[in-house]
Amino acid sequence: MDKKLIEGFEHVRYERPQLSPEEMIERSEQFYQDMDQRRTVREFDTRPVPPEVLENIILTASTAPSGAHKQPWTFCLISDLSIKKKIRNAAEEEEKTSYSSRMPDNWKADLKPLGTTWEKPFLEEAPYLIVVFKQSYGMENGEKIQHYYVNESVGIACGFLIAAIHQAGLAAVTHTPSPMNFLSEILERPFNEKPYLLIPVGYPKAETYVPDIHRKSLEEVIKKF
Numbered sequence: 001m002d003k004k005l006i007e008g009f010e011h012v013r014y015e016r017p018q019l020s021p022e023e024m025i026e027r028s029e030q031f032y033q034d035m036d037q038r039r040t041v042r043e044f045d046t047r048p049v050p051p052e053v054l055e056n057i058i059l060t061a062s063t064a065p066s067g068a069h070k071q072p073w074t075f076c077l078i079s080d081l082s083i084k085k086k087i088r089n090a091a092e093e094e095e096k097t098s099y100s101s102r103m104p105d106n107w108k109a110d111l112k113p114l115g116t117t118w119e120k121p122f123l124e125e126a127p128y129l130i131v132v133f134k135q136s137y138g139m140e141n142g143e144k145i146q147h148y149y150v151n152e153s154v155g156i157a158c159g160f161l162i163a164a165i166h167q168a169g170l171a172a173v174t175h176t177p178s179p180m181n182f183l184s185e186i187l188e189r190p191f192n193e194k195p196y197l198l199i200p201v202g203y204p205k206a207e208t209y210v211p212d213i214h215r216k217s218l219e220e221v222i223k224k225f
């Protein structure tokens, strides 16, 4: 591989196959059509999924760009039923309070069409839970390492993760229990890590219904200059 020193640091040559404009249009259209089939699913089949699939999905998420390439993320992969139960109990405890007293009426009205409640059976039924932690700073040999753009970096990694889950033929729900400090305790994460998202993953249940929602049109989301 070709290498070059830039300011004393080794750089490697980067090459990608060149696509024709027609191929680019075709591939981008295909990718969009496929991603447009993704839906958030809250009902899972308990059928097991090979662990390699989840490892590949997490590796894909970990290819995301990050501030100064610090890769400020940890993905906890949970298949152990007793841990899933602990997470479900703690999440439902918080959600019960949220739905009954923390969430304002307009928020609950906005969630009505989606059919969400404080009950989270998917936290036990999905064969895997991925709990994404953001590392506010790194720790190496007892030294604090500065991380940059942590929320942006971990958000992008979660986008890759969700796309990879869909691409593998699986489904997920981006669950955001709030507050979610209980995840740090159950999973015994160090002080520099904070929970970011909880993503149950699995096959959708055989007969699954999802809300009849529609995505914004190109005109609604794009402003051309």
Ligand code: IYR
Pocket: 095, 111, 116, 117, 118, 175, 176, 177, 178
């Ligand atoms: N965290 C709660 C409520 C909730 C909030 C949003 I924003 C959603 O899109 C869906 C649910 C829960 O997970 O039920």
